[in-house]
Amino acid sequence: MNKILIIYAHEHHDGSTINKAMVDAVRGMDGITFIDLYRLYPDFKIDSDAECARIFDHDVIIFQFPMHWFSTPALIKEYQDKVILSKHAYAPEGKAFIGKYFLCATSTGSGADKFGPGNRNNYTVDEFLRPVEQTMRASGMTVLPHYVIYGAKFAISEGRLEPHIKGWVTLLEKLRDGKIYIE
Ligand SMILES: Cc1cc2nc3c(=O)[nH]c(=O)nc-3n(C[C@H](O)[C@H](O)[C@H](O)COP(=O)(O)O)c2cc1C
Structure with missing residues (x-):
């Protein structure tokens, strides 16, 4: 069983x-640890030692x-800047993120429909997330496909919220149970 750490920022x-x-x-799902960054660090003073300890203890980081x-x-961004540069994470000595997903x-x-070439936002969400992924790759992690909900404001009226939440729970169950597919 994989231990999953969800690092939430809203x-x-x-x-x-x-x-x-x-x-x-x-909430309450087996094998999932959830942390709320804005609640833990409203002053942006991230405790890198504590966060690295958390990373060491998990297999999948979201x-x-x-x-x-x-x-x-x-x-x-602040989390990446501080935690990945800390002594527990920064290569070659730091190993916190190595081998994690x-x-x-x-x-x-x-x-x-607003993302991608020729559309208003020009690039895909995957393209926008590349700096985030590459930073995690550089610290030793394997990047899995991202989970995206588009057009959040209209998700409820268009009936997309419930399937999205079901998909999210199913994905977490699969990751937790070791069903990890790398494209
Ligand atoms: C400061 C700020 C910047 C945002 N930038 C974008 C953006 O670049 N692209 C986009 O599609 N939505 C953008 N949004 C919209 C949010 O992503 C959207 O409201 C959110 O995903 C809805 O999720 P929630 O219901 O959990 O708040 C932005 C919102 C805020 C407050």
């Missing part, structure tokens, strides 16, 4: 629809966040 969790529903759905300006919220679970305001 600056306004109470006003969230999509991410809040995802968080509620995994960043969950709403997309902010085609990237992550600032605290995820990584993916992002993100929601976007724009619909899927």
